[in-house]
Amino acid sequence: MFKYTLTKTTNIIFNMIGEPSICSTFVHTKFKKMKKLFVSFLLSICLLKASADEGMWLPMLLGQQVYNDMVKKGLKLTKDQLYSVNKSSLKDAILIFGGGCTGEIVSSEGLIFTNHHCGYEAIADASTVEHNYLQDGFYAYAKDQEIKSQITVQFLDRIVDVTQEVEAAVKGLSWADRVAKMPEVYKSITEKVADKENGLAGRIYSMFKGNQYLMYVYKTYRDIRLVGAPAESVGKFGGDTDNWEWPRHTGDFSIFRVYATKDGKPADYSKDNQPLKPKYFLPVSIKGIKDGDFAMIYGYPGGTNRYETSYGIKLKTEIENPSLVALRDARLKIMLEQMKKDPAVKLKLSSNYANIANYWKFFDGETKQLYKYQVYEQKQAYEKNFAAWAEGKPEYENIFKEYEKNYIAWTPYSKHRQYINEGIAGSSLAGFAAGLIGLETNLAKPGISSADIKKAADAATANRKTFLAEEDIPSDEKILALTAMMFYNDIDKSQHPVGFYEGIKATYGDLKEEQTFKKWAKDVFANTMILDDAKWAAFIANPSATVLQADPAFAYAAAFIKNYNLKYAPLYSAFAIKNAELGRSYLKGVMEMNPTAAAKMYPDANFSMRVSYGNVKSYNPRDAVHYDYVTTGKGILEKYKKGDYEFDLPVKQIDLFKKKDFGQYIDKGRNDLVINFITTNDITGGNSGSPVIDGNGNLIGLAFDGNYEALSHKIAFDKDLNRTICVDVRYVLWCIDKLGGAKNIINELKLVK
Secondary structure (H helix, E strand, O other), X not given: OOOOOOOHHHHHHOOOOOOOOEOOOOOOOOOOOOOHHHXXXXXXXXHHOOOOOOOOEOHHHOOHHXXXXXXXXXXXXXXXXXXXXXXXXHXXXXXXXXXXXXXXXXXXXXXXXXXXXXXXHHHHHHOOOOOOHHHHOEEOOOHHHOEEOOOOEEEEXXXXXXXXXXXXXXXXXXXXXXXXXXXXXXXXXXXXXXXXXXXXXXXXXXXXXXXXXXXXXXXXXXXXXXXXXXXXXXXXXXXXXXXXXXOOOOOOOEEEEEEEOOOOOOOOOOOOOEEOOOXXXXXXXXXXXXXXXXXXXXXXXXXXXXXXXXXXXXXXXXXXXXXXXXXXXXXXXXXXXXXXXXXXXXXXXXXXXXXXXXXXXXXXXXXXXXXXXXXXXXXXXHHHHHHHHHOOOOOOOOHHHHHHHHHHHHHHHHHHHHHHHHHHHHOHHHHHHHOOHHXXXXXXXXXXXXXXXXXXXXXXXXXXXXXXXXXXXXXXXXXXXXXXXXXXXXXXXXXXXXXXXXXXXXXXXXXXXXXXXXHHHHHHHHHOHHHOHHHHHHHHHOOOHHXXXXXXXXXXXXXXXXXXXXXXXXXXXXXXXXXXXXXXXXXXXXXXXXXXXHOOOOOOOOOOOEEEEEEEOOEEEEOOEEEOOEEEXXXXXXXXXXXXXXXXXXXXHHHHHHHOOOHHHOEOOOOEOEEEEEEOOOOOOOOOOOEEEOOOOOEEEEEEEEOHHHOOOOOOOOOOOOOXXXXXXXXXXXXXXXXXXXXXXXXXXXXXX
């Protein structure tokens, strides 16, 4: 799934520094000596090549050559229709949905389409065991039935190039000082456009690794209501088995609505608010698609590393990805075991489980594809060519020597960081306990006022309430035991927190025995005040650093987090800062080599608005195998397994499919209902829910996933195998109309027949 997200526990502990580093596809060469002009030419082909349908383009800065190529592929719209500041355009229908997805406006009354997995948490929050909308689906048949959510959405208002202003503010500073001052610089610039009353705020994005800075001004709306969602068996049909796979048969959609004040201003939820009158909304086409049709995707891709180095690839494939996959796999197995036992537990854990599972499979596949296509070797060949060009140029000739030193210094501690992030903090209890370190600091700080202590304690109590609502003790206790044991076994003993494991051994037994860690975890859960209302109330009434430090859950989390923060976080910070400095110089050098070709470059994805274009297209994943460009209702019936955790379906849907009751949404050429289709578009995490748009600007589907054969796409785009998996809008409308009976929603749309 193409959602862009981090786990809550990760957000508690870490803030990533710097941007990912450098290239996409490469030229193999065995020449020992080349003329510099030829080297430059090869590099330009390699780095700047946006062949096939590669490219996440800034819609406001589309070059004429890119636009002309879009027209050749089937685009019928003008540049102003794609993006305009002075009049309504396609960009005004595209929004940031929540914190990591894309949505689109599809009616004159602020109706939003996005993915089911993007609305998943809101649907789960609205559900109870008695009214399980996650399991059974939900549709509002009138606006007064729509359900309040905690979702916010952001519309792009305008973009301002602030490169000169940023560079002037940090001129002459060392890179470390530049990084330290940048938040202050960003704040001083964005404050000039902030307008709280109208929901306006600026956000500055570093493009091309700090070689350009663009400020996006967004308008945020806070009253977003759930309008509809299919049953989970439809919205997640295929589950983890089909995730990142084609053929696919998933109804991955949900429906929301934006509300505003009577004069159209953002506001908190109120019964007096009215549906937003948008600047622009997308017409919805039910004409159908065919192989080769133009397809354009707008959205907010979260992050790519197309300019990564061979050193980064090596670290990722050998340490980072395998560690993450192993730790997530361990947690998922424990959670799934508990979820299958109890519907209430499934409801409680479902959102977190889905987030963990999504990128568990992605990073496993990414590693395999990077090895399969020898991306590391391609990077090395590319970097050798760059070094030949850079010879004799002081600004560039030592870049890769510096990269090598930087990675040598950090690599011994990389696994430790992954095990803190995905292991220690992988326990919800440990993650919450880690968040109390700030409270402990306040309690131990000389001269701090009682008012400040009360404020920190109240915040901890509020966070505890949220934590307890989501906590499943049986599964988390097992996760705590297993991840602590995995850290002990897999991380160099010299990096362990001093005395921690020795203490477990003295009290609970042999550290080679799984039972030792289970007994320890059982005691942690039995004795922590975090899970005991009476003990917590007593602590909050008279907060004490000594009492907090004696708590077994806090003592565990603090031992590992403080050990990391004291010894290894500074090393990671230095590593990331140096990488960012080298990345900026490297990319600057690449652009300097060939200014003409540099004009065709696109920056790495960074959750700023992008547009990609391509075609609906079938493909051949391996010898003797051909994949069609669509899947149909026939395929759903073939996969259907009554009562199965991943492949069950509502009885009504099976009956309608067998009767071929598809109404106006039928694909007449196939005499069936098209479920999903694939395109060659270049997208990544954050594009979940993005509209797939035809050459005339009509909505034809929603992007929601990528294919397993091209999971190296964050780093290396594959021009032959890359496919974006989309839910056909006709299936979305059929689910709303025929399966859900919500004809009122259909009547809102502008259908193109």
